[in-house]
Structure formats: structure tokens, C-alpha cells
Amino acid sequence: MQWPAGASSPFPPLKHNPIISAACGNAWLNFNAFRRLALCHAETANRRWDRPSMAPAQDSRRRNSDKPFASDPELKFWSARPRAFAETWRARIPPGLTIPSRQAFAPETLVEFLPYMLIIEMDESRQRYRNRLIGTEVVAHAGRDTTGKWFDEIYSEATQYGHHLAHQWVLQHRRPLRVHGTMAYVDRGYLAVESIVVPVSVNRPDEIEQFMICVAYGDLQKEAP
DSSP states (O other), X not given: OOOOTTOXXXXXXXXXXXXXXXXXXXXXXHHHHHHHHHHHHHHHOOOSSOOOOOOOTTOTTOOOOOXXXXXXXXXXXXXXXXXXXXXXXXXXXXXXXXXXXXXXXXXXXXXXXXXXXXXXXXXXXXXXXXXXXXXXXXXHHHTSOOTTOBHHHHXXXXXXXXXXXXXXXXXXXXXXXXXXXXXXXXXEEEEEEEEEEEEEBSSSTTXXXXXXXXXXXXXXXXXXX
């Protein structure tokens, strides 16, 4: 900005402050270091199943509607991962029982599933749900970490309704349920999602106390292999 000839600026001259300059420099270096680490992790997180690229939120394919998920009791999967996890769940059911214990899933048997898994717990009424554990790929695709959050703290009523129907169906029928839809609830409606919801016990054999979920992302129209 130019001041009239002979006039002085009403603002005092800026002085160099080495403390502020150093703090700004360190903040910039820390930000760049974090950004490089995040990019490196994203590029090296290769899994057995292909992961689709994540388009930005302003992608022209984005759907603004927040629709409930659809349920499929017939388990017509288009992704190999949820299908494989359903088979793993069935293989863990002890003789004489209808559901396995969560403790039956040794970590080494879940290596390929863990990044795409969630563990959901309920309150005493079995009407309210909370994310007990969320895999790293689920967090990455959603763009947020909601571990420890109740569904009514993070989801719209429409999204809660879809989750509620799925979990209540599993509670009633005591068997896996395929759930599919899009991630419009986090403004990523262009990203299709398919999951398998299975019931497990924790402390009381054959009593449903938690849900384990395994997720896949991609094209809903994709033909299952």
C-alpha cells in the first residue's frame, strides 16, 4: 500500500522477533514431517485385496443424500474379504453352540482382516451402539477416527437407523448379515461400501454381546469372483 508523499504510516514498523520466527519454523517443519509420514503410510499400505483410490470430497460423483444401508441376509457378496471373514466366523463356532466367542479369533488369524474391521458393543438396552475398535483402513476411508464414540454422537438419524436395523436383525437371527451402501454419511457418497456383520460372545457363552464387522470398499456393481 502506498502512502501520500510526505505522510507516514499509522502502523509501527515491524521488528524481527527470533522467538516467533523459530516457533513458526518449527511448526512448519513438524507439519511437513507429519504430512510426509502420512503419505508414506498411505503408499505402503498394500493389502491382499485391492484398495480403490480415495477421491477428494468435492468429487463430481458425490451424493449428498444420507441413505440408510441396505441389508442382505442371503450374503450375495461382491467382495472377497467379507466373504472370507464370514467363513472364518463359521469355522470358530464351537460344537453345540450357535455363535463363537470373540476370544476364538487369534490375532494371527486376523492379520489380513484387522485393518478393515470394527468391533461394536452395546449398552444394556441393546438399543445403543458404540465403536470399540476401528481398523486403520476404515479410519482412512472415513477420514476420521470414531473409536469409543456412540453412534448417536457421530451419525445422522438416517445412518443410525440403517445400523440399528442391521444389528437388531443379527440379534434376532443369530447369524451373519451382509450390509451395503455408500459412505455418503461422511460426504463420500461416491465410495461404495460392503460389510459383513457377525455376532460374538465375550463373557457369556452363546450370548450375543458384541458385533464384529469386516468391510470392503469399491464398486457396488462389481461382480463377485
